[in-house]
Amino acid sequence: MDRGAVVRITDVAALAGVSPSTVSKALNDTGSLRESTRARVREAADRLGFVPDASARSLSARRSFTVGLLSTDSAGRFSLPVVLGAENALVGGELSALLATARHDPVREQHHVRALVARRVDGIIVTGRTTEPREPIKVPMPVVYAFAPSSDPDDASVVPDDALGMRLLVEHLVGLGRRRIAYVGGRAEQAASLVRYVTLAAELAARDLAVVGEPLYGDWSEQWGRRAVEQILAGGLGSGSGSGSEKRDLPVDAIVFASDQLARGGCDRLRERGLRVPDDVAVTGYDDWDVMSLASRPPLTTVDMQLERLGQRAAELLIAAIEGDPARGVERLAPRLVVRASTLGDG
Amino acid sequence: MDRGAVVRITDVAALAGVSPSTVSKALNDTGSLRESTRARVREAADRLGFVPDASARSLSARRSFTVGLLSTDSAGRFSLPVVLGAENALVGGELSALLATARHDPVREQHHVRALVARRVDGIIVTGRTTEPREPIKVPMPVVYAFAPSSDPDDASVVPDDALGMRLLVEHLVGLGRRRIAYVGGRAEQAASLVRYVTLAAELAARDLAVVGEPLYGDWSEQWGRRAVEQILAGGLGSGSGSGSEKRDLPVDAIVFASDQLARGGCDRLRERGLRVPDDVAVTGYDDWDVMSLASRPPLTTVDMQLERLGQRAAELLIAAIEGDPARGVERLAPRLVVRASTLGDG
Numbered sequence: 001m002d003r004g005a006v007v008r009i010t011d012v013a014a015l016a017g018v019s020p021s022t023v024s025k026a027l028n029d030t031g032s033l034r035e036s037t038r039a040r041v042r043e044a045a046d047r048l049g050f051v052p053d054a055s056a057r058s059l060s061a062r063r064s065f066t067v068g069l070l071s072t073d074s075a076g077r078f079s080l081p082v083v084l085g086a087e088n089a090l091v092g093g094e095l096s097a098l099l100a101t102a103r104h105d106p107v108r109e110q111h112h113v114r115a116l117v118a119r120r121v122d123g124i125i126v127t128g129r130t131t132e133p134r135e136p137i138k139v140p141m142p143v144v145y146a147f148a149p150s151s152d153p154d155d156a157s158v159v160p161d162d163a164l165g166m167r168l169l170v171e172h173l174v175g176l177g178r179r180r181i182a183y184v185g186g187r188a189e190q191a192a193s194l195v196r197y198v199t200l201a202a203e204l205a206a207r208d209l210a211v212v213g214e215p216l217y218g219d220w221s222e223q224w225g226r227r228a229v230e231q232i233l234a235g236g237l238g239s240g241s242g243s244g245s246e247k248r249d250l251p252v253d254a255i256v257f258a259s260d261q262l263a264r265g266g267c268d269r270l271r272e273r274g275l276r277v278p279d280d281v282a283v284t285g286y287d288d289w290d291v292m293s294l295a296s297r298p299p300l301t302t303v304d305m306q307l308e309r310l311g312q313r314a315a316e317l318l319i320a321a322i323e324g325d326p327a328r329g330v331e332r333l334a335p336r337l338v339v340r341a342s343t344l345g346d347g
Numbered sequence: 348m349d350r351g352a353v354v355r356i357t358d359v360a361a362l363a364g365v366s367p368s369t370v371s372k373a374l375n376d377t378g379s380l381r382e383s384t385r386a387r388v389r390e391a392a393d394r395l396g397f398v399p400d401a402s403a404r405s406l407s408a409r410r411s412f413t414v415g416l417l418s419t420d421s422a423g424r425f426s427l428p429v430v431l432g433a434e435n436a437l438v439g440g441e442l443s444a445l446l447a448t449a450r451h452d453p454v455r456e457q458h459h460v461r462a463l464v465a466r467r468v469d470g471i472i473v474t475g476r477t478t479e480p481r482e483p484i485k486v487p488m489p490v491v492y493a494f495a496p497s498s499d500p501d502d503a504s505v506v507p508d509d510a511l512g513m514r515l516l517v518e519h520l521v522g523l524g525r526r527r528i529a530y531v532g533g534r535a536e537q538a539a540s541l542v543r544y545v546t547l548a549a550e551l552a553a554r555d556l557a558v559v560g561e562p563l564y565g566d567w568s569e570q571w572g573r574r575a576v577e578q579i580l581a582g583g584l585g586s587g588s589g590s591g592s593e594k595r596d597l598p599v600d601a602i603v604f605a606s607d608q609l610a611r612g613g614c615d616r617l618r619e620r621g622l623r624v625p626d627d628v629a630v631t632g633y634d635d636w637d638v639m640s641l642a643s644r645p646p647l648t649t650v651d652m653q654l655e656r657l658g659q660r661a662a663e664l665l666i667a668a669i670e671g672d673p674a675r676g677v678e679r680l681a682p683r684l685v686v687r688a689s690t691l692g693d694g
Contacts, residue, residue, distance in 0.1 A: 006467070006487045054465040069446065080423045087446055091459070096466060099416065099434055099446040112438070118401040119443060120353070140353045222642045261638070291608070291638065295569045 007050045016044035027052060054096075066096045067318060068116035068124040070137070072104055072148075077289070078307060079127040082146050085311025086125050093319050095122070104129070113137050123318045125311075126150075131159060131191045142321035146314035147307070149330050156321065158314045160305035161332035162192065166199035168337040169256060169284050169303060170207075176343060178254040178282055180212050184228040184266065185258040188217035196258050196286065212252050225257060225265025233273060252281060254343075260285035260292035263300050267342060271297065283342040298341035305335045354397045363391035374399060401443075413443045414665060415463035415471040417484070419451055419495075424636070425654060426474040429493050432658025433472050440666050442469070451476070460484050470665045472658075473497075478506060478538045489668035493661035494654070496677050503668065505661045507652035508679035509539065513546035515684040516603060516631050516650060517554075523690060525601040525629055527559050531575040531613065532605040535564035543605050543633065559599050572604060572612025580620060599628060601690075607632035607639035607649055614643050614689060630689040645688035652682045 013020045018041060025031035026041035044050075058064050067090055071079045087097045100116060102109035116124055116139070123141050128134055128148025136150040137143060143150075149157035173181060183200055185193035197215045204210055216231060218224035235251055257263035263285030267277050277283050277298055285293055288304035310333050317327045360367045365388060372378035373388035391397075405411050414437050418426045434444045445468060449456035463471055463486070470488050475481055475495025483497040484490060490497075496504035520528060530547055532540035544562045551557055563578060565571035582598055604610035610632030614624050624630050624645055632640055635651035657680050664674045 006464075051461055051464045053467055054462075066445075080427060083446070084423070084448055087448055091447075091462070096462060097446045098413075099430070099444045100438075101431055101434055114398055115401075115438070115443060117353075117398045120400060261642075295608075 007048045009050070009052075011048055012041065012045045012050045015048060016041045063122050063322075064120045065094065066098055066119060066121050067315075068098045068100055068112075068119070068121040070109070070112055070116070070124055070126045071099075071101045072109065072126075072128050072134075078129060078147060081307035082127045082311035082314070085308030085313075086127075086146065086315040087311075088308070089312040089315035090319075093315070095319070109137075113139060117141075122322045125314050125318055127311075127314075131162070131195075142318060142326055144314045144318040144321065144327075146310055153330070154328055156317050156327040157330045158310055158317065159330060159332055160307070160310060161334055162195045163199045164332070165286065165303035165305070165335040165337075166196050166256075167203055168335070169286075169301075170200060170203040172301070172337060172339065172343065173254050173256070173282060173284065174204075174207055174209070176282065179209060180250075180252045181209070181254045181256055182212045182232050182252045183215045183256050183258075184225065184232075184262055185215055185217045186220040186224075186262065192286075193217060193258050196256075200256055220259055220261055222261050222265030222268070225262035226269040228257075228262070229255070229266045229269040229273075250275075250280060254278075254282040254284070256284050258286055260287045260289045260296070260300055260302055263302070263342070264292050264296040267296050267298065267300070278341070278343050278345055285342070288338050293338070293340070296342065298345075301340050301343040302338050303335045304338050306333060309333060354395045356397070356399075358395055359388065359392045359397045362395060363388045410469050410669075411467045412441065413445055413466060413468045414662075415445045415447055415459075415466075415468040417456070417459055417463070417471055417473045418446075418448045419456065419473075419475050419481075425476060425494055428654035429474045429658035429661070432655035432660075433474075433493065433662040434658075435655070436659040436662035437666075440662070442666070456484075460486060464488075469669045472661050472665055474658075474661075478509070478542075489665060489673055491661045491665040491668065491674075493657055500677070501675055503664050503674040504677045505657055505664065506677055506679055507654070507657060508681055509542045509652075510546045511679070512633065512650040512652065512682040512684075513543050513603075514550055515682070516633075516648075517547060517550040519648065519684060519686065519690065520601050520603070520629060520631065521551075521554055521556070523629065526556060527597075527599045528556070528601045528603055529559045529579050529599045530562045530603050530605075531572065531579075531609055532562055532564045533567040533571075533609065539633075540564060540605050543603075547603055567606055567608055569608050569612030569615070572609035573616040575604075575609070576602070576613045576616040576620075597622075597627060601625075601629040601631070603631050605633055607634045607636045607643070607647055610647050610649070610689070611639045611643040614645065614647075618644065625688070625690050625692050632689070635685050640685070640687070643689065645692075648687050648690040649685050650682045651685050653680060656680060 009020045009023050013023045023041050025033055026038040069083050071083060090097050100112035102112055124143045125146055127146045133151040134148045136152045136155050145157040149159050183197050185197055187193055201211050216228045232252055255266055257266055263283050267283050270277050270281055275281055285300040285302035288302045293300040293302050356367045356370050360370045370388050372380055373385040416430050418430055437444050447459035449459055471490045472493055474493045480498040481495045483499045483502050492504040496506050530544050532544055534540055548558050563575045579599055602613055604613055610630050614630050617624050617628055622628055632647040632649035635649045640647040640649050
């Protein structure tokens with residue numbers, strides 16, 4: 001590689017035959033200079049490949065034009081798109097993004113927070129692994145929480161609107177004529193499992209329908225999706241029997257899974273039991289994680305939480321806060337229904 | 348949130364009743380001060396939560412203590428662990444990581460490179476989406492390429508040792524008595540498909556064995572893994588018939604897939620055809636991507652490329668280069684064989 005030293009302002013000044021302060025004025029379009037001088041300086045800067053030192057801008061503006069992206073997620077499944085969306089928006093705003101991944105380690109997070117403060121970042125975006133509320137960080141600059149909201153309602157947070165996502169799924173399934181709908185969640189104590197169930201139950205109730213049986217909770221694996229289907233087919237759904245009163249062969253005509261992984265496992269087991277998706281049982285997922293939703297047989301109708309858009313929105317709120325216009329409270333970002341063959345069939 | 352202003356060195360000086368330069372000496376353990384003065388300053392700094400401005404260190408060292416992480420991978424499947432490993436090692440070295448994701452867009456990459464130069468980063472780690480060599484970037488600071496090597500052999504690159512990974516798989520399969528081994532790659536033109544095949548063929552030849560049939564290339568999807576199994580079972584493997592001379596029911600006793608996604612699809616189709624993995628056909632994957640390798644039925648014997656370790660190593664090489672000890676050429680990082688039920692069974 002052809003690697004020279006960093007080109008300095010004095011190099012440009014020497015080539016153009018002017019003083020360094022004239023170079024600065026010429027490149028920043030300030031001061032009173034002859035146009036021919038400005039042109040000569042610009043040409044010299046171009047020829048040398050001079051890139052102005054960003055710290056000059058920082059010193060004059062008393063800002064670092066740098067934002068911290070603090071992530072607690074090592075796997076990155078959910079926080080990665082949020083981080084990418086935020087980085088994209090920050091770059092558009094001429095800001096740089098300092099990455100800091102804490103991996104569920106409070107000591108490491110504290111270390112990162114101190115380092116970001118020492119760097120005098122203009123603000124921090126905090127992302128999480130789940131949508132559970134988290135303790136706020138204490139720093140002397142604006143903070144926006146993305147995906148995992150702050151437990152302090154006065155802080156600014158952006159989260160996916162899970163209730164809306166489930167409403168979209170219910171409208172879709174009921175519109176297709178499905179009436180006997182069961183629910184399979186992930187871990188019972190997590191917001192992603194609970195909010196989706198509560199909304200499903202409320203939306204069905206608003207249509208004089210009810211969830212078939214009790215909600216089934218387990219973990220977030222495909223294996224649990226398969227096992228849950230066994231329980232549903234065996235009728236092991238608890239005491240409730242849903243709204244259908246006549247006896248049928250199958251206890252359900254649709255299963256709403258709280259994630260694409262669960263739904264994919266569910267589709268596999270339904271097929272292995274000789275049932276057709278969606279003809280016999282329609283299936284929905286959640287997340288639109290392509291390696292699950294597209295690889296599933298059939299591909300999944302699901303909800304895209306728009307995580308990149310969520311990261312972008314967090315960056316927009318942070319930039320506004322840095323410029324003196326902070327937001328407060330939780331903003332819910334609308335998700336998008338993605339319809340595929342697991343509810344509509346191939347036709 | 349309780350958000351004060353940034354605590355400044357003058358605040359600490361006022362509380363401790365000393366000058367700012369005394370605060371600096373006390374906290375940096377320089378100069379000659381009475382121990383009681385040092386203790387008083389430290390107590391004042393602790394009480395106020397003072398964090399020294401990192402730019403002071405930069406000014407005195409003429410370094411930014413910041414490294415750029417330039418990624419061309421939007422999906423993050425391979426570059427994410429590399430980035431995390433690098434970030435981890437950089438933080439350990441008291442460096443900060445500026446994230447810059449270019450998403451296969453040369454204009455965007457150029458913009459990022461200029462921004463990193465403007466920030467006067469001490470060095471840059473460049474990661475890629477695949478192991479194909481890439482054009483080097485031209486910047487006046489050290490660069491290390493991770494996962495995707497630079498096309499300039501004088502640059503420093505760290506890549507996974509795919510040939511060693513395949514050697515480990517062949518030793519394992521042959522050690523288990525498998526002799527009729529077929530190969531299923533991803534895209535035909537990609538290094539990951541080709542290197543793994545060439546090594547497989549060479550390793551088998553060294554043992555007086557041969558790959559059964561022609562290598563099968565397609566894409567990197569589970570669907571292709573399933574289709575490839577159909578072709579193998581139909582005997583559509585080209586002219587070569589491997590080393591087994593007697594006629595058997597199955598043309599193979601093992602299939603080496605170039606990725607976990609392919610292998611997972613392959614296991615599904617073998618099972619759907621009533622064949623047992625590994626009793627009838629052993630299966631191996633590559634990548635140890637948990638949502639594929641663990642969710643596969645059965646779980647996959649595969650190769651872990653140690654991507655986090657690879658990112659760490661890139662950071663170590665970059666730190667050495669920044670400190671005046673640059674490396675040259677391509678360093679290959681040893682992968683790890685991970686043995687699971689797709690070759691060993693449940694026993």
